[in-house]
Amino acid sequence: MTQTRTTRLERGRSALGPALELVHTGQAPTRAVLTAELGVTRATAGAVAAELETLGLITVDAHPTAPVGTQGRPSHRLAVNPSGPVVLAAQVHADGYRAALVGLGGRIVATAPGCGTVDADPAQVISEVVGAGAELLRGTGRRCVGAGLAVPSAVAEPEGTALNPLHLAWEAGAPVLDTFRDCLAGAGVPGPSGAPPVTGFAANDLNAAALAEHRHGAGRGARHLLVVGTGHHGVGGALVLDGRLHTGSSGLAMEVGHLTIEPGGRPCHCGSRGCLDVETDPSALLAAAGREPGPEASLLRQAEDLIRDEYGTDPAVREATGLLIDRLGLGLAGLVNILNPDRVVLAGLHRALVEADGERLRGVVADRSLWGRSGSVPVLPSTLSHSSLVGAAELAWQPVLDDPLGTLGG
Incomplete structure (x- = not known):
C-alpha cells in the first residue's frame, strides 16, 4: 500500500463501517454515491472502497463504463462480493x-x-x-x-x-x-x-425479521419502522429506530401479541383473553373459516394457502379473512397511536391479510388512529422470504x- 493511500485510509478509517453498511444495504451502488453519502473526498472514498475490497467484502468495478449518450467520467460500481465471507x-x-x-x-x-x-x-x-x-x-x-x-x-x-x-x-x-x-x-x-x-x-x-426488512426489504428507508407478524403460532412485533432495534432495557420490548383486542375472546397462553396472539394467528383464521387443521403442512402454510386459493371463491374464507383484518387493524391502530412509526410492515400470515384486502386494513387503522385518514401511516406487506x-x-x-x-x- 502506498504512503498516499495509507494516509487517505487513515483519514477514512472511521468510515469503513458506514461505507460497508451503505453497500450492504444497497444505498451506495457507485463510488460517487459513496463519496456523497460519507461526506468525504473522492480520494478518501476510493481508499475506503479499496480496503473493503482487500478484506474480501465488496467488489469495485475496475473499468467503469458510462451508458450511451451520457457525459462525464463514469463512476466505479460497488457491490457486495458474491464469493465473500x-x-x-x-x-x-x-x-x-x-x-x-x-x-x-x-x-x-x-x-x-x-x-x-x-x-x-x-x-x-x-x-x-x-x-x-x-x-x-x-x-x-x-x-x-x-x-x-x-x-x-x-x-x-x-x-x-x-x-x-x-x-x-x-x-x-x-x-x-x-x-x-x-x-x-x-x-x-x-x-x-x-x-x-x-x-x-x-x-x-x-x-430479527424487522432488522432484515429494514435493511433489505419493505422497510428500507424508514426511520421508525414497526413490524408485526404471525408465523406458525402467535403474533410478534418489533420496532427499528434509526437503523437499530429497540429492545427495551433488557431485550423484552414490543411483546405486541398480548394486546387485548377482544376482551371476551379466545383464551391466550399468557393467561388473558382475546389477545392479538390468538385472535389473528393461523389457528384463528382456520377456526373462523370453519376448517380443521391438517397434518400435511404447517399451520402457517395452511392458512396462507386458504387465503390464496379460496378467498375469491368461498364466502366463509372471505368472511374469516375480513374478521382477522378487522381484529388486526384494531391492534395496529393502538400501536400507531403509541409509537408513531413512519411505516408498518406486516409479515407471515399478516402479509397475506394485507395482500388480500389492504384497503380494508388501512381503513380500520386510519379510522381509529388519532390523526385520521390524512395522517395514516403506510401499511405494507413484507417483501423478504425467510426474513x-x-x-x-x-x-x-x-x-x-x-x-x-x-x-x-x-
Whole structure:
C-alpha cells in the first residue's frame, strides 16, 4: 500500500463501517454515491472502497463504463462480493428449524432443509440446526465470520435466555444463547480467523425479521419502522429506530401479541383473553373459516394457502379473512397511536391479510388512529422470504459492519 493511500485510509478509517453498511444495504451502488453519502473526498472514498475490497467484502468495478449518450467520467460500481465471507444463520420455530449461510446484502447462499419436529430439549434442536449449518460450511468452503439464531420467544439481554417460549415445549428461561455458543464450539464452526469458535448471537424471530426488512426489504428507508407478524403460532412485533432495534432495557420490548383486542375472546397462553396472539394467528383464521387443521403442512402454510386459493371463491374464507383484518387493524391502530412509526410492515400470515384486502386494513387503522385518514401511516406487506433467517444473519454481521478491520483482522 502506498504512503498516499495509507494516509487517505487513515483519514477514512472511521468510515469503513458506514461505507460497508451503505453497500450492504444497497444505498451506495457507485463510488460517487459513496463519496456523497460519507461526506468525504473522492480520494478518501476510493481508499475506503479499496480496503473493503482487500478484506474480501465488496467488489469495485475496475473499468467503469458510462451508458450511451451520457457525459462525464463514469463512476466505479460497488457491490457486495458474491464469493465473500458468510455467516451461519439458524431459525427455530414451532414446526421445525432451518439453517442457512447468508452473505452480505442479505443474500442466502445455501440452506439446509428444516426438520418437522422440535425437541422439548432446546440443546437437542439447537445442536441439530448448528450441525446442519456446519455441514453447509464444509460443503461450500466459505469463510464464516459469525452466527445468529432466531427463536420464537423474547430473549433477555444480555444473558440470552428465552423467557416465554409459549409455542415450544421449552421451559421458560432456557439459556438459548449459551447453548447456541456451546453448540457452535462443539461443531467446530470456525470464526473469522479460521479457528473455532465463532461468535454467536440470539434474538427473537420478529426482531430479527424487522432488522432484515429494514435493511433489505419493505422497510428500507424508514426511520421508525414497526413490524408485526404471525408465523406458525402467535403474533410478534418489533420496532427499528434509526437503523437499530429497540429492545427495551433488557431485550423484552414490543411483546405486541398480548394486546387485548377482544376482551371476551379466545383464551391466550399468557393467561388473558382475546389477545392479538390468538385472535389473528393461523389457528384463528382456520377456526373462523370453519376448517380443521391438517397434518400435511404447517399451520402457517395452511392458512396462507386458504387465503390464496379460496378467498375469491368461498364466502366463509372471505368472511374469516375480513374478521382477522378487522381484529388486526384494531391492534395496529393502538400501536400507531403509541409509537408513531413512519411505516408498518406486516409479515407471515399478516402479509397475506394485507395482500388480500389492504384497503380494508388501512381503513380500520386510519379510522381509529388519532390523526385520521390524512395522517395514516403506510401499511405494507413484507417483501423478504425467510426474513427471520436473514435477520439472524444481520445479528452476526453487525460486528463486521461496526468495525470491519477489527473484526476481520485486516
